[in-house]
Amino acid sequence: MKQNIIEKILSAHLREGSLGGGEIGLRIDQTLTQDATGTMAYLQFEAMGLREIKTDLSVSYVDHNTVQVGFENSDDHRYLQTVAAKYGVVFSRPGNGICHQVHLERFGKPGTTLLGSDSHTPTGGGIGQVAMGAGGLDVAVAMGGGLFYTAAPKVYLVRLAGELKPWVTAKDVVLKMLELLTTRGNVGVMLEYGGPGVKKLSVPQRATIANMGAEMGVTCSVFPSDNVTGKFLKAQGRGADWTELKADRGAKYARVIDLDLSSLEPLAACPHSPGIIKKISELEGKPVDQVCIGSCTNSSYKDMMTVAAILKGRKVHPGVSLGVAPGSRQVLQMMARKGALTDLLDAGARILESACGFCIGNHFSPRSGGVSIRTSNRNFEARSGTADAQIYLTSPEVAAVAAVTGKFTDPRGAGLEYPAVKEPASFLVDDSMFIKPSPEGARTAVFRGPNIGEPPRNEKMPESLNGAVMIVVGDKITTDHIMPAGARLKYRSNVPKYAQYVFENVDGGFPARCLAGKAAGLHNIIVAGESYGQGSSREHAAMCPMYLGVKAVAARSFERIHAANLLNFGIAPLTFRNPADSAGLQAGDKLACPDWRAAVAEGKPVLLRNGRTGASIECVCALSERQRAILLAGGLLNYTTGA
Ligand code: MIC
Ligand code: SF4
Numbered sequence: 001m002k003q004n005i006i007e008k009i010l011s012a013h014l015r016e017g018s019l020g021g022g023e024i025g026l027r028i029d030q031t032l033t034q035d036a037t038g039t040m041a042y043l044q045f046e047a048m049g050l051r052e053i054k055t056d057l058s059v060s061y062v063d064h065n066t067v068q069v070g071f072e073n074s075d076d077h078r079y080l081q082t083v084a085a086k087y088g089v090v091f092s093r094p095g096n097g098i099c100h101q102v103h104l105e106r107f108g109k110p111g112t113t114l115l116g117s118d119s120h121t122p123t124g125g126g127i128g129q130v131a132m133g134a135g136g137l138d139v140a141v142a143m144g145g146g147l148f149y150t151a152a153p154k155v156y157l158v159r160l161a162g163e164l165k166p167w168v169t170a171k172d173v174v175l176k177m178l179e180l181l182t183t184r185g186n187v188g189v190m191l192e193y194g195g196p197g198v199k200k201l202s203v204p205q206r207a208t209i210a211n212m213g214a215e216m217g218v219t220c221s222v223f224p225s226d227n228v229t230g231k232f233l234k235a236q237g238r239g240a241d242w243t244e245l246k247a248d249r250g251a252k253y254a255r256v257i258d259l260d261l262s263s264l265e266p267l268a269a270c271p272h273s274p275g276i277i278k279k280i281s282e283l284e285g286k287p288v289d290q291v292c293i294g295s296c297t298n299s300s301y302k303d304m305m306t307v308a309a310i311l312k313g314r315k316v317h318p319g320v321s322l323g324v325a326p327g328s329r330q331v332l333q334m335m336a337r338k339g340a341l342t343d344l345l346d347a348g349a350r351i352l353e354s355a356c357g358f359c360i361g362n363h364f365s366p367r368s369g370g371v372s373i374r375t376s377n378r379n380f381e382a383r384s385g386t387a388d389a390q391i392y393l394t395s396p397e398v399a400a401v402a403a404v405t406g407k408f409t410d411p412r413g414a415g416l417e418y419p420a421v422k423e424p425a426s427f428l429v430d431d432s433m434f435i436k437p438s439p440e441g442a443r444t445a446v447f448r449g450p451n452i453g454e455p456p457r458n459e460k461m462p463e464s465l466n467g468a469v470m471i472v473v474g475d476k477i478t479t480d481h482i483m484p485a486g487a488r489l490k491y492r493s494n495v496p497k498y499a500q501y502v503f504e505n506v507d508g509g510f511p512a513r514c515l516a517g518k519a520a521g522l523h524n525i526i527v528a529g530e531s532y533g534q535g536s537s538r539e540h541a542a543m544c545p546m547y548l549g550v551k552a553v554a555a556r557s558f559e560r561i562h563a564a565n566l567l568n569f570g571i572a573p574l575t576f577r578n579p580a581d582s583a584g585l586q587a588g589d590k591l592a593c594p595d596w597r598a599a600v601a602e603g604k605p606v607l608l609r610n611g612r613t614g615a616s617i618e619c620v621c622a623l624s625e626r627q628r629a630i631l632l633a634g635g636l637l638n639y640t641t642g643a
Helices: 005-013 035-047 072-087 099-106 121-127 136-143 170-181 196-200 203-211 227-235 301-311 329-338 340-347 396-405 486-491 495-501 510-519 540-547 560-568 579-584 596-601 625-633 636-641
Strands: 014-018 021-026 030-034 057-061 090-092 113-116 130-133 148-151 154-161 189-194 220-222 255-260 267-269 277-279 290-293 321-324 371-374 390-393 465-472 523-527 550-555 572-576 590-593 606-610 616-620
Touching: 005 014, 005 021, 005 130, 005 189, 005 220, 030 035, 030 099, 030 136, 035 057, 035 072, 035 136, 035 636, 057 072, 057 099, 072 090, 072 486, 099 113, 099 121, 099 203, 099 329, 113 121, 113 136, 121 130, 121 203, 121 220, 121 227, 130 220, 136 148, 136 560, 136 636, 148 560, 154 196, 170 203, 170 255, 170 267, 170 277, 203 220, 203 227, 203 301, 290 301, 290 396, 301 329, 301 340, 301 396, 329 340, 371 396, 465 510, 465 550, 486 495, 495 510, 495 540, 510 523, 540 550, 540 560, 560 572, 560 625, 560 636, 572 579, 572 606, 579 616, 596 606, 596 625, 625 636
Parallel strands: 030 057, 030 113, 057 090, 113 130, 154 189, 154 255, 189 220, 290 321, 290 371, 371 390, 465 523, 523 550, 550 572
Antiparallel strands: 014 021, 021 148, 267 277, 267 390, 465 590, 572 616, 590 606, 606 616
């Protein structure tokens, strides 16, 4: 049978199910974790009684919580380092860079599967990996050799033609894709890029495009592995990792999207969604307070050298604060050796750590009501740490030009020559910030600071539901709305503490109401609109509500990773049979379902009776047999350990 690239990789890793439909179980070759999600993932790995890593490679990165105010983050870093040594995981030390950028440089391998506890893991698709994001618990299971379950995908082909014009970038390609596919309605889709335009894109450019597939909600975005991929791997000293990957002639796709690279122009995602796309020419002249260049989307060597070339001999506008965070230590070291760092310093840039930093609102928050141009991938409300700031997402080129002019400027009309930075023939390879597993490592004593708690467990699913609606929210609620990041991130390993901030920026009274409901024997329910749980993979957006006694989320639709996380923590994801029913619900409504457990166990519709209105609301809990068993057990940890 003729196969596309995704089918080729998936069928080589398929251990359960069929690519024709339903749930599939995949063997995972590589995993990655980062510190914000990883600490809980390794605690869960330990709680499941797993003894060693069964993947070809597992890497633990420290890149998210690198602002060490207080002991909590440092404690987590040391826990991660010691637990990695004990179980055979490669440890990437803080300062070594952002997980996705570093993984692409040093480990990504065409034709393999990569599962990461971070929603931007699909960045690896730039090098021909089926790279997927998941909750930490799913990654812990995969590290222990368990399968990763997901829906058999619908594969769309994005057929690229032509070539990008000067000042038009990979970021503009993916922003255009976001305009076409939007940020919702793409659950279960995998994108495969192809067509003659692909060979004009470098691996880091492909990675930028694959990275922001996460914002469309697709499971992954995969590029072919061709000569360009081979050259990149060779330049990283990893020529032996190359294999060719291309679709068979006549391979089938569920949908084909044609995109002519030469028709694109510089774009921006506007507040407060990566799906609100405008042309830079439409924003021309709008004053800018802050420019942040970096993140896993746009912080490669070429991105940074281009920015430095634009800023060379110029000064940052007095009204703008410019922060630059190179994506990896490799990029930073090369910039230093080439003098690009000096050019940035001379221009007045503030050099930030090679880490997530500003992207996750960990520092560098803009002023109140400020306008910030960023090269990252998410501009959700309040994510920057300043609730009323206006965040725009653009290419590094547009960002650098705005840093000089102090306003949105279409770079094509700015009278500048486009800096022709080439991919290097060889990158600087220095792996000394990785700690590789060793036989002595297995005897390491695991360090646990006072901030590190036990992974919480749910109880078995109750026989009947004695529900109470604790909050009603609208469409496109992100996991940043549910579980704020930024300054709160340091409580990631301490669930009772972190749970105090659930829905902090939406309704600060939610945790206390839930705890009171729980104490009164109620089963707390969240009611939501479409595309609930967009964005981050953080399982805390399920784990902390679970801790607060949430038993079900009733929504019009869910995003993939969050729906899986809800199940993993024993919270039922219910979909309204009639979407209009959600409008008839209010906070405080009591929703009862006497045969709750039986209905879920038998895969029947769930009928919720509203005590206030007397209405009966039909919900669907469409699950595979395996998923039903997980839910009935009260989550994946109980299911796996037979508790
Ligand atoms: C993000 O970009 O939102 C994060 C922070 O990287 C998250 C992971 C997390 O919450 O730790 C993600 O994308 O999954
Ligand atoms: Fe880090 Fe931002 Fe990338 Fe998330 S999106 S991994 S916070 S750089």
